[in-house]
Amino acid sequence: MFLRFLKFTSSLLLAGGVAAAGVGATYVTKWTRELPDYRQLDNLSLGAETRVYARDGSPMGTLIPKIGEQAISRTLVRLDEISPFMTAALIANEDRRFFEHYGLDPYGIGRQLRRVAQGEDVQGGSTLTNQLIKNTLLLDEYKQARTPDRKIKEWLLSVQVERAFTKDEILRDYLNAIYWGDGGPVELYGIYSAAQAYFRKTPKQLDLAESAYLTVLVPSPNRYFDYKAMRPLMKVLFTRMVEDKWITQAQADAAWKEKLQPRGWQVTYDAQGNVTSAKLVDRSAKELKAVTTTRYPHFMGQVEQELVRRFGREKVYGSGGLRVYTSLDPKIQNAVETASREATGMPPGTTLGAVIIDPYSAEVLGMIGQKIVPGKPLPDWNNAAQGQRQIGSTIKPLLYTTALSTGLDQTHREDDKPITFPCESCKGGVYKPQNFEGHTTYRSMTIREALDRSLNLVTVRLADRIGLQTFFNKLRELGVPPNDGTGLAAALGAVETTPVKMAAAYAPFVNGGLYRAPRYISRVTTARGEVLYDAANDLTKPKRVWTPQIAFLGLDMIHGVVNDLTAPQGGLAWPAKFGDWEIAGKTGTSNGPKDFWFVGTTPLYTGAVWVGKQQGGEMPRTGYYSGLVNAPIWRRMMEIVHAGKTPTAFTQPPGITYAEAPDQGWLPGVKVAMLDPNFKTSTTAIEEDAAPPVVYREADWTPGQADPRTTVVSLDRTTGRLATEFTPPENIVPRRIAIEDLPAYAPDPDPAPLSDEKPDPQAVKAIRAPSTAPAPNSKGEDAP
Secondary structure (H helix, E strand, O other): OHHHHHHHHHHHHHHHOHHHHHHHHHHHHHHHHHOOOHHHHHHOOOOOOEEEEOOOOOEEEEEOOEEOOEEEEOOOOOHHHOOHHHHHHHHHHHOOOOOOOOOOOHHHHHHHHHHHHOOOOOOOOOOHHHHHHHHOOOHHHHOOOOOHHHHHHHHHHHHHHHHHOOHHHHHHHHHHHOEEEEOOOOEEEOHHHHHHHHHOOOHHHOOHHHHHHHHHHOOOHHHHHOHHHHHHHHHHHHHHHHHOOOOOHHHHHHHHHOOOOOOOEEEEEOOOOOEEEEEEOOOOOOOOOOOOOOOOHHHHHHHHHHHHHHHOHHHHHOOOOEEEEEOOOHHHHHHHHHHHHHOOOOOOOOEEEEEEEOOOOOEEEEEEOOOOOOOOOOOOOOOOOOOOEEOHHHHHHHHHHHHHHOOOOOOOEEEOOOOOEEOOOOHHHEEOOOOHHHOOOOOEEEHHHHHHHOOHHHHHHHHHHHOHHHHHHHHHHOOOOOOOOOOHHHHHOOOEEOHHHHHHHHHHHHHOOEEOOOEOEEEEEEOOOOEEEEHHHOOOOOEEOOOHHHHHHHHHHHHHHHHOOOHHHOOOOHHHOOOOOOOEEEEEEOOOOOEEEEEEEOOOOEEEEEEEOOOOOOOOOOOOOHHHHHHHHHHHHHHHHOOOOOOOOOOOOOOEEEEEOOOOOOOOOOEEEEEOOOOOOOOOOOOOOOOOOOOOOHHHOOOOOOOOOEEEEEEEOOOOEEOOOOOOHHHEEEEEEEHHHHHHHOOOOOOOOOOOOOOOHHHOOOOOOOOOOOOOOOOOOOOO
16 A cells, blocks of 8 residues: 555656655655554544433433643534535535545645745645544644644555545544634534534534535634625635536525624625625624533533543543443432522521432432522532531531440540640640530530530540540541641541532441442443443442441431430431431531531431532621521432332341430430440351351362362352451351452452451540640531
């Protein structure tokens, strides 16, 4: 093929002169070695749109591709989806001998070689095939630069492409690749975007006049801004089309007299089709949106981020586009949006962020990042997933459960009395936490009651008792790491994160102690159906942060926050209750107050609601409390989601018993969950009265001829993974598995059984002054 090309060009080199022949002889071998693979056109990276779907298969919209950082609008279309007038006009204007040559126009090449030999700039004379190569295979290398080196490579590649692809395929790819100007937030690439931008039509709907207009824009899209100057070029094109027998003279005359109105222009014509006036009244009229969807824009933004993180920009915005199936449930999304729309009683000037996740998979099922105001556009910023806000007392259940994991129980007592801690960065050199509005009971109380009342003094004492390092390690495991330099104030909420991450941090309470990072995507394929990702086959295992028993004890505590105290006694979260469903959760308020929170769960769903000012700033100090602002919003979205479902209870693991809460005068009728002292646990508990496990041994059966593709391994029957030195002997069973499947059976990175965490050795005492200085401006107090 290459020799054929040399024979073809030899006569052109002779016509161009000895100098041109010298250039070709010297560099042709070098150029050939450097050519990109022309077969890439089979998977042409045209930046096709990535289509996104909800979990029920309904379309959510598309993600606009990008070239570099610039968003572009380009939708791939087939040749039969384009008006015949458009293809005819393009060929007549750009490459009249398109169906006669093999990618190289002898007349044009002759002119180019003469210019190369004379050291002049290379310009003009390109075939459609040359232009396709320039705008695709050589785009990244030369960035449209006109150089002899690029031109020779264009010619070499054009011969290869013409031999491998049909004329229809080349024409289709060209129409999908060509640049058609600035579309505002996006750049216009391809005939679909051009038809949409300039006429709000599909390529199939373009008539002759519109096709001629778009064709005249191809060499210079800036011609859009001077309609009178480009109008004569359309007449020249009509003449060419008649000469080449694409159209009749009658069709040309009718198209010329059509009163064409490109978007943004007001044009008047006389009876003969001549322009009498032309005024550009709206330069932005031809602009297209960067994301072609109005459905769930906040969720779509997170999907886009996860796609880029997982696959890279080129895979997301190129390679013919992707098909993305997400975790979003339209019914649950509707519930979240309804709660946002109906939210009343919010402080003046505030907005919100709300989310619902599946606590058993961490799939994000519904999300809204702003207060929806009917008749007003939804702001782009997503407070549910982007806004880092101080979480206030919603952090306390994480601390209290960590304390339970060190061996304490809900009846453990701490003093609700003033206390100070050394703090170099604090005023007066001491950190002096306070309860909300300074209320102090001056008595010793159980931590169950202290959490019900969200008392800061008890909380700080408890954090100091178990040790900050123990607590901070647990926060990192739960995806809400403390801020650098934060001390005891972290126990009161001086930690910043998002509602999505807080919901994920509460999910282990209800799912038996397993943490999973929030997930938006369930499955991703290419446009051809090749599976790139499937969550069902994801070998990433959840991290066990609590034993099932400790997780349930923590759940029982936040269940008490909602249910122990009714409104007259000062309950914080009772407004979250609805129907006969079991509810557990915690309110939170940051210092100021600047942030209101409620994070809670039912046996089916976990959700979080944040309320505050978009740009930050304090809210009124009286009249508004997180329990009265956020809890009703949370209740509204959850009661919609649970409508028609039969109420169920939280799943209680074995090894739990109940005892009457001490101080019945303060917690009348309350029973607290406790660890059964007679219950023995391993990594996964087995009831003592269960039937003895069946022990399978390799010798119990005859496998016949050994299969070299398999091996026998020892599995932990309670986890389904390879046994480790920590696996109880009674749980070990032999299994024959395929060698290629071994990675799926890898044990947890930290295989030690989750016995109760131990407090810092230096922290086991009554109360001591901490060595870590707390942040001085974050109390994390709650409303009474």
